Amino acid sequence: MNIVFLTLVEINSIEERGIYQDLLRKFRDEGHSVTIVTPVERRRNIATNFKKKDGVEILQVKTLNIQKTNIIEKGIGTLAIEYQYLSAIKKYLSDRKFDLVFYSTPPITFAKVIEYIKNRDHAKSYLLLKDIFPQNAVDMGMLKKGGIIHRQFLKKEKRLYQISDTIGCMSPANVNFLLQHNPEISYEKVEVNPNTIEPVTVDYTDEQKVNIREKYGIPIDKKVFVYGGNLGKPQGLGFLLETIEATKNEEVFFLIVGDGTEFPTMKAWFDNRQPNHAKLLQRLPKEDYDKLLAACNIGLIFLDRNFLIPNFPSRLLSYLEMKMPVLVATDPNTDIGDIVEKANCGYKVLAGDQIDMQVKISNLLKADLKEMGSNAEKLLRDEYLVNRSYQLIIKKI
Known part of the structure; x- marks a missing residue:
C-alpha cells in the first residue's frame, strides 16, 4: 500500500525515536511504501527538496518559522503551509498514487491538500487528532472567542473533520469532547487511537x-x-x-x-x-x-x-x-x-x-x-x- 503522511513535525529520519517516526517505521517494516511531507523552517535556509532515505521518501517543504517563534509569524505560517504543501506535492509527487493520506493536528489547515490527494487518487483519509485547535488557543487567551480569526479557524477545523474518513483521538475524553462539540460528526468515524511508541529496553545498574x-x-x-x-x-x-x-x-x-x-x-x-x-x-x-x-x-x-x-x-x-x-x-x-x-x-x-x-x-x-x-x-x-x-x-x- 502507498501511504503519505502530512505533518508539522520536522522529520529528517524515521530511524529517530518519536510517536510519528515509530509509526512510520512500522508501516515501512510491514512492507508499505511511505512518503512523508514535512516542513523545513526558513531559519534553516534549506530549499524545498525531495529525497529517499531509510527506505522511505521525504519531501521537505520550505515554510515560515512555525515552532518557537512569535505568534504573528506562527499564525501566518500556519495558514500559508497549506498552499506550500500543495504546491510541493504537485511538483514532486505528481506521479504518485496514494491509497492512504494520514495526518495529525496541529495544524488544522491541511484540508485542501487532503482533498487534492483524495480526489486525485481516491485515497482514504485518517486524522490523528493530537491537538484540538482553535479551542486550545482560546483556553490560553491567545485567541478571542468569537473573533474574526477564531471564526476563520473554526471553519477550517470543521472542514478538516468533514473530509477525514476516520478521526483517531488520544483518549476516551478526547472522543467525548469531539463529539459533544461537533454533533455533526458521525460517532462511527471516531475512535480512540492513542499516542504509541516502539519502546526500547533501558536497564542500567x-x-x-x-x-x-x-x-x-x-x-x-x-x-x-x-x-x-x-x-x-x-x-x-x-x-x-x-x-x-x-x-x-x-x-x-x-x-x-x-x-x-x-x-x-x-x-x-x-x-x-x-x-x-x-x-x-x-x-x-x-x-x-x-x-x-x-x-x-x-x-x-x-x-x-x-x-x-x-x-x-x-x-x-x-x-x-x-x-x-x-x-x-x-x-x-x-x-x-x-x-x-x-x-x-x-x-x-x-x-x-x-x-x-x-x-x-x-x-x-x-x-x-x-x-x-x-x-x-x-x-x-x-x-x-x-x-x-x-x-x-x-x-x-
Whole structure:
C-alpha cells in the first residue's frame, strides 16, 4: 500500500525515536511504501527538496518559522503551509498514487491538500487528532472567542473533520469532547487511537545511574522528580515553580529538562531563587535525555488549569517506558490522571492545588516505586504500543 503522511513535525529520519517516526517505521517494516511531507523552517535556509532515505521518501517543504517563534509569524505560517504543501506535492509527487493520506493536528489547515490527494487518487483519509485547535488557543487567551480569526479557524477545523474518513483521538475524553462539540460528526468515524511508541529496553545498574546523576550534578541520595519536555504556556509551569518552592522535604529533588517559550522565564526564576533542591537543564539530545530519565525516580506532567480540551501529553510514554511512576497535575477535563491512577502507577492532582500536591508527593516517597514502575510498564504494553495504532489505521483501508 502507498501511504503519505502530512505533518508539522520536522522529520529528517524515521530511524529517530518519536510517536510519528515509530509509526512510520512500522508501516515501512510491514512492507508499505511511505512518503512523508514535512516542513523545513526558513531559519534553516534549506530549499524545498525531495529525497529517499531509510527506505522511505521525504519531501521537505520550505515554510515560515512555525515552532518557537512569535505568534504573528506562527499564525501566518500556519495558514500559508497549506498552499506550500500543495504546491510541493504537485511538483514532486505528481506521479504518485496514494491509497492512504494520514495526518495529525496541529495544524488544522491541511484540508485542501487532503482533498487534492483524495480526489486525485481516491485515497482514504485518517486524522490523528493530537491537538484540538482553535479551542486550545482560546483556553490560553491567545485567541478571542468569537473573533474574526477564531471564526476563520473554526471553519477550517470543521472542514478538516468533514473530509477525514476516520478521526483517531488520544483518549476516551478526547472522543467525548469531539463529539459533544461537533454533533455533526458521525460517532462511527471516531475512535480512540492513542499516542504509541516502539519502546526500547533501558536497564542500567545502580552504579551506572549514579554515574549519570554525577555527570549532571544531581544528588545521588534523593528521590528525583523529573519534568521533561516542552516548556510553554500550555504546561502551566507557574504551578511547577510553586511546587518546587513549597516542597520542603529533604528527600526530594526536582529536575526540569526542556526548552520552549517559557524557558527564559524558568531560567530567570532559577537564577533568582537558586534552589538547592532543583535543577534546570536546557533540552538534551534524545539519547542523552533517555539516559538521564532512566536515572530518575518519578515523572512529572503539568498542564494549565484553564484548559477545557482534554490534552494527553506524549511525555507520559517516556516515563512509562522507563518503568517510572507518574505525578500528573492538570485541568479537570483531561483523563490522563484517571488512567494513571486506575493503572496504579501514579497520582493525579488538580493544577493549582498545592495542598494535594504535597500530599501526593509524600505518598510517592512512602510508596513501593518498583511495584508502581512495573504497573507503569504494564500500562505501556497494554495500551500504547505502536502496533495498536498501526492496526487501527490498517483496518480502515
